[in-house]
Every structure is written in structure tokens, then in C-alpha cells.
Amino acid sequence: MQNHIVKPKEVQKKTISKVLKRIKKYWLYIILSIISAAVTVASTLYVPILIGRAIDSIIKPGQVEFDFVFNILLQIAIVIGITAISQWVMNISNNKIAYNVIRDLREEAFKKIEILPLKYIDGHSYGEIVSRVVADVDQFADGLLMGFTQLFTGVITILGTLGFMLTINGGITAVVVCITPVSLFVASYIAKKTFKMFKLQSETRGEQTALIDEMIENQKVVQAFGHEPETEEKFDEINSRLQKYSLRAIFFSSITNPATRFVNSIVYAGVGITGAFAVVSGSLSVGQLSCFLSYANQYTKPFNEISGVITELQNALACANRIFELIEEEPQTAEPNNAINMENVNGIVELNDVYFSYNPDYKLIENFNLHVKKGQRVAIVGPTGCGKTTIINLLMRFYDVSSGEINVSGKNIKEITRNSLRKSYGMVLQDTWLKTGTIRDNIVMGKPNATDKEVIEAAKASHAHSFIKRLKDGYNTFISEDGGNLSQGQKQLLCIARVMLCLPPMLILDEATSSIDTRTEIKIQEAFAKMMKGRTSFIVAHRLSTIESADIILVMKDGNIIEKGDHKSLIQENGFYSKLYNSQFAYATHIR
The missing domain is CATH 1.20.1560.10 (ABC transporter type 1, transmembrane domain)
Incomplete structure (x- = not known):
């Protein structure tokens, strides 16, 4: 033809x-x-x-x-x-x-x-x-x-x-x-x-x-x-x-x-x-x-x-x-006329027979199955390019699955409005994004009607309050899109404060503390632990020491789950996860 x-x-x-x-x-x-x-x-x-x-x-x-x-x-x-x-x-x-x-x-x-x-x-x-x-x-x-x-x-x-x-x-x-x-x-x-x-x-x-x-x-x-x-x-x-x-x-x-x-x-x-x-x-x-x-x-x-x-x-x-x-470019797939505006999300997430690839010529995720109960903490680990962030993209419906289905609270996400689906997640990524405006404007992005008290409490919970108070105009300090003179760690703290303010029923943390110093990271992890109680959480991490307390650890390779369990059972299996976990300490010892 x-x-x-x-x-x-x-x-x-x-x-x-x-x-x-x-x-x-x-x-x-x-x-x-x-x-x-x-x-x-x-x-x-x-x-x-x-x-x-x-x-x-x-x-x-x-x-x-x-x-x-x-x-x-x-x-x-x-x-x-x-x-x-x-x-x-x-x-x-x-x-x-x-x-x-x-x-x-x-x-x-x-x-x-x-x-x-x-x-x-x-x-x-x-x-x-x-x-x-x-x-x-x-x-x-x-x-x-x-x-x-x-x-x-x-x-x-x-x-x-x-x-x-x-x-x-x-x-x-x-x-x-x-x-x-x-x-x-x-x-x-x-x-x-x-x-x-x-x-x-x-x-x-x-x-x-x-x-x-x-x-x-x-x-x-x-x-x-x-x-x-x-x-x-x-x-x-x-x-x-x-x-x-x-x-x-x-x-x-x-x-x-x-x-x-x-x-x-x-x-x-x-x-x-x-x-x-x-x-x-x-x-x-x-x-x-x-x-x-x-x-x-x-x-x-x-x-x-x-x-x-x-x-x-x-x-x-x-x-x-x-x-x-x-x-005239093709827009994203239109929502059905009877799309559900999801409320009272219980946090149960299911991925059934999911297949997906960015390019049809290159396979990525195949026959992916996962059942997450309410309030569980799911960590996703694996080598670069194995599909960790892709799973996050699919959960948020930034991309649609090629086949199979993803259900949240028993509903196929294709039948749910994108806005209500994404409001159900609180997401902190490795790459920070700040808009032109005040510090306060950037924190209240997900909750525009938040009071000053709520904003300050969220900033304290994310350990951003101390550095914000040191700024010339505090919460009214104007910053540019790239964050102005803020450090990468400070920018990430503001992004964490956004989620702390909204407290949605589900969380996605994709290398959320990658740009933060070790001392602050320990405090943030404690804040995350409190925030994750009763909330379904998906955690993508390269530093495996940060996900030891996860309820389920999914070990991915080439788009497939090759191991599944908690930290203790995966270490005892002495498989891919165990080697991945021990290699970090071996590398640290080698450097010393």
C-alpha cells in the first residue's frame, strides 16, 4: 500500500x-x-x-x-x-x-x-x-x-x-x-x-x-x-x-x-x-x-x-x-460521557494482565499483575530502565495501558475522570517543578483554599519551614520557574510540602528524597512514615535502605516482576534483590 x-x-x-x-x-x-x-x-x-x-x-x-x-x-x-x-x-x-x-x-x-x-x-x-x-x-x-x-x-x-x-x-x-x-x-x-x-x-x-x-x-x-x-x-x-x-x-x-x-x-x-x-x-x-x-x-x-x-x-x-x-494533533483519549468522579477512595489498587510499551517495536511491560490492599506500602525497585517510573505513569494515567486494566477502588481508571483520579494521588518526583510565584503559591497548588495555618503546618512537617522563614519575605518570597536561588534540596522540600498539605488517600514517591542531605532525609522519612499510615503508597527508590519497612517490595527487571515480598523474605531468598541490596554496601565499603 x-x-x-x-x-x-x-x-x-x-x-x-x-x-x-x-x-x-x-x-x-x-x-x-x-x-x-x-x-x-x-x-x-x-x-x-x-x-x-x-x-x-x-x-x-x-x-x-x-x-x-x-x-x-x-x-x-x-x-x-x-x-x-x-x-x-x-x-x-x-x-x-x-x-x-x-x-x-x-x-x-x-x-x-x-x-x-x-x-x-x-x-x-x-x-x-x-x-x-x-x-x-x-x-x-x-x-x-x-x-x-x-x-x-x-x-x-x-x-x-x-x-x-x-x-x-x-x-x-x-x-x-x-x-x-x-x-x-x-x-x-x-x-x-x-x-x-x-x-x-x-x-x-x-x-x-x-x-x-x-x-x-x-x-x-x-x-x-x-x-x-x-x-x-x-x-x-x-x-x-x-x-x-x-x-x-x-x-x-x-x-x-x-x-x-x-x-x-x-x-x-x-x-x-x-x-x-x-x-x-x-x-x-x-x-x-x-x-x-x-x-x-x-x-x-x-x-x-x-x-x-x-x-x-x-x-x-x-x-x-x-x-x-x-x-490538530490527536488529543489524549477522551473520557466517557458517564465517567465517574471518584470520591471516598479506599486505596485498593489492582493491575491485571497489563501490557505497555512506549514504542510498539520495543517491548517493556508484559503480563504485569499486582493487587495492593488499603494502606499498604509498595516499593518498586530494579535497575535503570526496568519500568519503575513507567508503572507510576500508568497509575496516574499519563499513559494508557496497551492492554489489560488498572482498577482503583474497584473501578477501571479509564472509567474515572482524570482529574478525580489524579487528585486521589499525592506525588513527589525526583525532578522538582516550581511555578513563577510566591513560596505560598507553590505549596497551595493542590489546595488553593488552604489557610496560612495549614500551609505552615505542612511546611513544618516537610522541614521546609525553617529555611522559608530565613528568606527575605518568608512565605511571600517571589521565585521564578526554576526556583531562583533555592537549592535543589529546598525545592524538593517545597514539593513535599505540597503533598503534606493535601494529604490524599494514595501517595507516589519517586526518589522523593534524592536531593536532600542525609540528616534531613531521616526527618523526612519519619514524616513520610506518619503520612503513609492508612494510605496506600507507591515508593520508587534506588537507595534500598529507605524501603526496608515497605509491606511489599516489587523487584522489576525488563518490565516484569521477578521477585515479590517484604525485605526480610527477599534477603533470605538470596536472589536478585539480595544481590542488589548487598551490592550497595559492598560498593560503599570498596570506596572507603
Whole structure:
């Protein structure tokens, strides 16, 4: 079966259709813009007629009709005033359309990011996604604004000038119309060449943004390992490609204007020659010829502008296509209409015949079965890549199982709303995440209506209160997304305080104390022990000494449970867990 290859022309048509669909809702501004454009063009085209009449009223020295000329000048002033007002209204309308549309697009894109499956976020660099939502939308806005501003007025100007020229002299108008298609052919031919280059330019810009974002975020690691030359080399390669595509895109777009201007000059020359013969023969006055030359110039000018708009629109459409690709990505599996809003969770968790892999070509978890009773502490251990964190992802339904089912309180989690399921868990991960805001804002994330007393008690329970009080503004200290000047351990304590505040019926601790010093860790483990009483808990740990008191220890390898039991029984079995546990002490002894 052959894959269907979508041609650029088809992509353009689909993209234009999607853009028009979003513009349609602002039909009132569109009508106002068209009316304003029509008034602007009509008043602009009326001025040459008035100037022609003024010229014809100047017969010879001493025989100038000054009253008539003054009256004409007054009319011109009024018409110019009307033109200015209509242009102002048109520009406001066009700005309203363009910026409302891009606001809607950004909202759509951000809402889609919120419901995209985690595999999409994991499979795309953050910088590339940010580039689509920020840079590509800005590029699209520029093209859309130029399109509305110049396209409407350009088309109406062409139609208007043709109408006015026909009322003056049909023969000269025919000369203009016959030469014009050459300009359209040239503009159309070049426009087709530009879309592909602008699309490549937009994609490469996204790739460059992704690399810059990644390198800035991890600058300490880059410098620590002396990776600067390799990073610069990769950046130079992407930058060179961007330069190549940009130059080609600009080259094709820049030759449009000179080419159409050349054709327009031929039109102007044709009008001048035929008009001169008409004046000599007496079929046209000097004033009418002046008017006709002005119209010929105004008639050809929109072709230059429209050709420029077309090339700019190629760039805008290429960017719009990337935005629509994000917006139209498949969202996470929809919840059923009768999804259960889970309350009074008893903490019983069952995994029955669970199969899962991130990539269909590489097997990971196969035939996984587990029954956890209320209040049990389940530790998951094993070598890196065995599937420990994957189990957590499946329990929280960040990923859906390939087959089998996971039940919480006797209900399949696919039948439970994601929000109520995740609220039933308190999760502390090895990787900390703090949002921009105050210390208090970060602690109350799971319980926004918490009182100050509750926040302080949670911070004390997590041993974060002492360092928070030492900060300049205490709980009102403002921090950035990366935690500002807080140490990694302090950031992790804040994440633990979040869970301490919510106290949900189930807990997930994935290397929750990995960044905390030994003395504080002992205190945190004591706090966790109190918190875990009566609560079902899943603990992922590399330091096996921290999970000796767990009710069940699952030993995983290659996605399967190879051993299961408590610490004492697993040590007596002298199997994989025993070797894993003893190897830590052997390694510590070897170091000493």
C-alpha cells in the first residue's frame, strides 16, 4: 500500500480554508473593512478627475478661471479628508481581525497543549513547541495584517480604476487591460516558488529555537562537561541551513516587485504613447490625459503591492500550517460521557494482565499483575530502565495501558475522570517543578483554599519551614520557574510540602528524597512514615535502605516482576534483590 503524499498546493488550499474559517466569525469587521476600502479607493480615484478638470480650466495666461480652480481645490481637500477617515477605520478593522484571529489561535494551541498526550510532549522538544505558539503565530499575524490592509484596497483599486478609465476612453483602457496579464503571470510564477522555501525556513527556525532553549536551560551541564564546541558546531549547522532557506525565500520574494514594476512601466508607457496620439487627434483633452496617466499609475501600483502581499502570505501560510499541525494533533483519549468522579477512595489498587510499551517495536511491560490492599506500602525497585517510573505513569494515567486494566477502588481508571483520579494521588518526583510565584503559591497548588495555618503546618512537617522563614519575605518570597536561588534540596522540600498539605488517600514517591542531605532525609522519612499510615503508597527508590519497612517490595527487571515480598523474605531468598541490596554496601565499603 502506497503512502499518500500531500502536495504543497493541497496543503496551501487546506491551510487557507482553515484560516478563512477562523476569520469568518469576525464578519462585521470584514464588512466594515471592505466598505472603508471602497470609500478610500473611490475618493482616491476621484481626485485625478478633479485635477484634470482644474487643468482644463487653465486655458492660457490671463484666461485662468480662478473661481472654478478654487472650488476644485476645496473639493479635493474634502475628498482627502474623507479618504483619511476611511483609511483610519479600515486599519482599525484590519487590526481587530488579525489580532483577534491570532489570539484565538494561541488560545487553541495552548488548550491543545493542556490535553495532548504525554507522549507528544516527550517526543517533541519544548523549544520547537514554543516556536510554533510564539514565533510562527507572530509571522502569521504580520502576513494576515498585510493581506487585509493591501489586498482589499488593491483589488478594489484595480476594479475602480478600470471603471473610471472606461468612462474616459475605451481604446486606451483596452491597451492597459491587454498588457496587465503579463504582470499577473510573473507574480503567480514566483509566488509558487516561495512557499516551499518559507516552509523550510519556518521549520528550521523552530529547530534553532529548540536548541537555544535546551542549551540555555542546561548551560551548567554543557560547561561542566566542556560540550561547548559540539553545541556551537550543531548551532552553526542549523544556522547555516536557516541562512540558506532564508536567502532563497527572500530572493524569490524580492524579484517579484522589480518584475511586476517592469511590466507596469510598459503599461504606463503604452498609455502615454496612445494618449498623446489621442490628444493630437482631438479625441482627448490634456486634462483627461493627465487623469488617465494618474489612473494608469494607480492601476498598476496594486499589482506591485498584491505581489508583495502574495509572497508575504506564502510565509504566513507556512507558519499557519505549523500552528494547525499542533492544534490538530490527536488529543489524549477522551473520557466517557458517564465517567465517574471518584470520591471516598479506599486505596485498593489492582493491575491485571497489563501490557505497555512506549514504542510498539520495543517491548517493556508484559503480563504485569499486582493487587495492593488499603494502606499498604509498595516499593518498586530494579535497575535503570526496568519500568519503575513507567508503572507510576500508568497509575496516574499519563499513559494508557496497551492492554489489560488498572482498577482503583474497584473501578477501571479509564472509567474515572482524570482529574478525580489524579487528585486521589499525592506525588513527589525526583525532578522538582516550581511555578513563577510566591513560596505560598507553590505549596497551595493542590489546595488553593488552604489557610496560612495549614500551609505552615505542612511546611513544618516537610522541614521546609525553617529555611522559608530565613528568606527575605518568608512565605511571600517571589521565585521564578526554576526556583531562583533555592537549592535543589529546598525545592524538593517545597514539593513535599505540597503533598503534606493535601494529604490524599494514595501517595507516589519517586526518589522523593534524592536531593536532600542525609540528616534531613531521616526527618523526612519519619514524616513520610506518619503520612503513609492508612494510605496506600507507591515508593520508587534506588537507595534500598529507605524501603526496608515497605509491606511489599516489587523487584522489576525488563518490565516484569521477578521477585515479590517484604525485605526480610527477599534477603533470605538470596536472589536478585539480595544481590542488589548487598551490592550497595559492598560498593560503599570498596570506596572507603
